[in-house]
Amino acid sequence: MSRVEVEKKVLNENQILAEQLRERYRQQGILCVNLISAPGSGKTLLLEKTLERMDKGTRVAVLTGDLQTENDAKRLAKFGFPVKQIVTGGTCHLDARMVEKHLAEWNLENLDLLIVENVGNLVCPSSYDLGEDAKIVLLSTTEGEDKPLKYPSIFFKSELMVLTKIDLLPYVPFKAHVAKENARRVHPQMEILEVSSTTGEGLDVWMNWLAVRQQKAKQKPKLVSA
Numbered sequence: 001m002s003r004v005e006v007e008k009k010v011l012n013e014n015q016i017l018a019e020q021l022r023e024r025y026r027q028q029g030i031l032c033v034n035l036i037s038a039p040g041s042g043k044t045l046l047l048e049k050t051l052e053r054m055d056k057g058t059r060v061a062v063l064t065g066d067l068q069t070e071n072d073a074k075r076l077a078k079f080g081f082p083v084k085q086i087v088t089g090g091t092c093h094l095d096a097r098m099v100e101k102h103l104a105e106w107n108l109e110n111l112d113l114l115i116v117e118n119v120g121n122l123v124c125p126s127s128y129d130l131g132e133d134a135k136i137v138l139l140s141t142t143e144g145e146d147k148p149l150k151y152p153s154i155f156f157k158s159e160l161m162v163l164t165k166i167d168l169l170p171y172v173p174f175k176a177h178v179a180k181e182n183a184r185r186v187h188p189q190m191e192i193l194e195v196s197s198t199t200g201e202g203l204d205v206w207m208n209w210l211a212v213r214q215q216k217a218k219q220k221p222k223l224v225s226a
């Protein structure tokens, strides 16, 4: 088999498994979101602040991917919600099989929200469906406004862009309006939020976005028509 054929086969197998996961989430009314960004854009800190603000009665769980370490799971575990680290051992993205394997010990009936933090990378994760309801791409103010144009695939596939580290705007030569224009050139309908996980600015809007999407996931019909 040629390399292209092998890649196609792997992606097809992943797609089948992702659809099965999506169906399981739908049956349970779970919202699953897949957070994607370059390394260091602020995914884990945003999740720390999210879990800190989350109502303790909310049934949320986090799967966090990393090439080598368990550091992110340790940072996230302190909020009392179930958290698991997926160490990919060098693979630059999560795939549906890794997610399925790490979900095995959790009873999905007990979940309303599953947040997946993907491996830090703007390229590979865009090709792998994890069965999520929405991909969310983070772009930080230290990365440059042109990233949506350089990595269009992930900005096109994401429903929401979260512009992170806006507390740094006075100190970096980053023009938020240019970054947003670039994102909308690639994906005109994409929603965009601005947050700072250090000052807390924009976190209410982010929490509200999650809550609204969670309600929608709950209202999806449970039965598949024949």
Ligand SMILES: Nc1nc2c(ncn2[C@@H]2O[C@H](COP(=O)(O)OP(=O)(O)O)[C@@H](O)[C@H]2O)c(=O)[nH]1
Binding pocket: 037, 038, 039, 040, 041, 042, 043, 044, 045, 046, 120, 164, 165, 166, 167, 168, 195, 196, 197, 198, 199
């Ligand atoms: N100033 C500032 N720093 C942030 C913010 N969010 C994350 N950071 C810092 O950026 C670094 C990388 O954050 P992390 O959450 O680990 O990024 P990840 O690799 O995308 O998970 C850490 O030193 C964070 O403290 C923010 O909103 N403002």
Ligand SMILES: [Mg+2]
Binding pocket: 043, 044, 045, 072, 117
């Ligand atoms: Mg992280």
